[in-house]
Amino acid sequence: ETGVTQSPTHLIKTRGQQVTLRCSSQSGHNTVSWYQQALGQGPQFIFQYYREEENGRGNFPPRFSGLQFPNYSSELNVNALELDDSALYLCASSSDREGVSGANVLTFGAGSRLTVL
């Protein structure tokens, strides 16, 4: 079984630009969550997607948005980038189906490191 894959692994943007980060969930998983991990900090919950709809959101402004596709992959979009958006963005998938590997436990990808100049 494949794990969670994210792309790109690294990217550099300038203030005011927009960025899209992509995530392929682990096989059999139907839920995707996104986390932001600033340098030296623990991850912070951005939002979760289930059945292609946002299903819970953390304390992040609306310029952070996302999508989930029918194949359960997901995108995180950030508009009007600010310097403080520089961070490692982690995608995690899980399943609400008992018996599926990783049911009700998050499986994380390696992250996309975003630098905003």
Added chain:
Amino acid sequence: AQSVTQLGSHVSVSEGALVLLRCNYSSSVPPYLFWYVQYPNQGLQLLLKYTTGATLVKGINGFEAEFKKSETSFHLTKPSAHMSDAAEYFCAVSEGSYNTDKLIFGTGTRLQVFP
């Protein structure tokens, strides 16, 4: 509101020594508690989790943690450290079974292991 406090941002031990990483939580509902490990340039890997039942939880790589409700603690231990244990460790709490994907993480503890 839930929160997690990890005491000690850095812990150093000798190879073969006991590892103890401290975690205290605050939760208004019965919590689910987790420990994750993060190696350089990698995502987080689940070490162990507590949901309900037995308060002593065994995880991967010889780690275990004990849920102590009276102390609101969930400390991580390993009897004998190995060089490969050097990494960043995160304690996390969720709102019980309500949403196990929405985790509140601590700020992490970096474990160094000396030969």
